[in-house]
Amino acid sequence: MGFYDYSVKDRKGNDVAMKGFAGKVVLVVNTATGCGFTPHYEPLEKMYEDYHDNGLEILDIPCNQFGGQTPGSDEEVHEFCTLHYNTKFDQMKKSDVNGASALPLYAFLKEQKGFEGFGEGQMAQFMNAHLAKIDPDFMNNSDIKWNFTKFVIDREGNVVARFEPTADMADVEACVKSLL
Numbered sequence: 001m002g003f004y005d006y007s008v009k010d011r012k013g014n015d016v017a018m019k020g021f022a023g024k025v026v027l028v029v030n031t032a033t034g035c036g037f038t039p040h041y042e043p044l045e046k047m048y049e050d051y052h053d054n055g056l057e058i059l060d061i062p063c064n065q066f067g068g069q070t071p072g073s074d075e076e077v078h079e080f081c082t083l084h085y086n087t088k089f090d091q092m093k094k095s096d097v098n099g100a101s102a103l104p105l106y107a108f109l110k111e112q113k114g115f116e117g118f119g120e121g122q123m124a125q126f127m128n129a130h131l132a133k134i135d136p137d138f139m140n141n142s143d144i145k146w147n148f149t150k151f152v153i154d155r156e157g158n159v160v161a162r163f164e165p166t167a168d169m170a171d172v173e174a175c176v177k178s179l180l
Contacts, residue, residue, distance in 0.1 A: 001108065002108075002157050003018050003026075003105075003108065003153050003157040003158070003159065004017075004018050004019040004021075004022055004157045005018070005019075006018045006103075006104055006105040006108060007105075008059070008061065008092050008093070008095065008103055008105055009092060009093035009095070010090065010092055010093060011074035011075065011077070011078055011090070011091055011092060011093050012074075013093065016059075016092065018105070018157075021057050021059075021153075022155075022157065023055065023155050024055045024056065024057045024155060025051075025055055025056050025057070025152070025153065025154060025155055025176055025179045025180055026056075026057045026058075026059055026152075026153040027044070027047070027056065027057070027058045027059065027150055027151070027152055027153075027172070027176060028059045028061065028105070028109060028150070028151040028153065029044065029058065029059070029060060029061065029148060029149070029150045029151075030061050030062070030063040030097045030106075030144055030147060030148065030149055031060050031061065031062050031063065031070070031077075031091070031147060031148060032062065032063065032064070032066065032067075032069035032070040032147035032148070033062070033069065033070050033072060033076075033077055033080045033081070034069040034070065034071070035066070035067070035069040035070075035146075035147040035148065037146070037147050037148040037165045038069075038147075038148075040148045040165070040169060041081060041084070041085035041087060042085055043169040043172075043173070044058060044060075044087075044089075044169075045085050045086060045087050045088065045089070047172075047173055047176060048087075048088055048089045049088065051176060051177065051180055052088075052089075054180045055155065055180055056176060056180065057089070058089040059092065060081070060087070060089055060090065060091045060092060061091075061092045061093075061094075061095055061097070061103070062074070062077045062091055062092070062093075062094040062095070063094065063095060063096065063097050063144075063147065064094060065096055065097060065098055065099070065144075066146050066147050069147060070094060070147075073094075074091070074093055074094055077091050077094060078090070078091045097144040097149075098143045098144055106144065108159075109151045109159055109162075110142040110143065110144065111142065112151075112159035113142075113151060113159050113161065113162035114141075114142035114162075115138075115139070115141065115142050115143070115145060115162075115164070116162070117139070117164070118145075118164050118166040119164065119166055119167060121166065123166045124166045127145070127146065127164075127165075127166055131145055131146075145164065145165075146164075146165050147165060148165035149162065149163070149164055149165060150162070150163040150165075150167070150172055151163075152172070152175050152176060152179070154179050155179065160175070160179065161175050163175075
């Protein structure tokens with residue numbers, strides 16, 4: 001199966017088929033409304049505004065699996081995003097990205113691009129120390145490690161990159177821009 005064979009639910013419970021994004025560059029991101037990385041919504045929205053007309057779609061999948069940082073309902077998440085970050089891209093139904101109830105799309109994404117580390121810097125060191133307490137084997141599995149992990153899918157449905165939340169958003173944008 002490929003990217004276009006999957007679907008997710010929108011915040012109203014309707015199916016959103018990935019095949020509807022054929023020919024587009026898609027950024028899939030698991031989000032949270034109460035996380036230290038929540039300000040990523042700002043550069044995500046800027047990218048959406050700058051590149052949507054050129055074929056960028058953002059698939060925002062709220063997730064409450066990391067520190068319970070997305071406690072609200074699907075409507076509350078949407079209201080938060082539009083009120084605080086003026087997001088134009090829609091939020092999907094809150095879903096799991098790891099474990100037995102994870103979205104099948106996420107199993108596929110993780111299989112295509114595994115975890116390669118948090119990179120360098122103070123935030124990367126913090127995340128390494130934090131996750132080592134939660135999962136001593138975190139470096140050796142492809143699970144999503146935290147909120148705002150981003151996958152970039154090209155116009156042909158290939159998963160071309162995975163960016164951890166510690167990645168510089170300028171690098172994410174450069175990757176997206178190169179595919180448009």
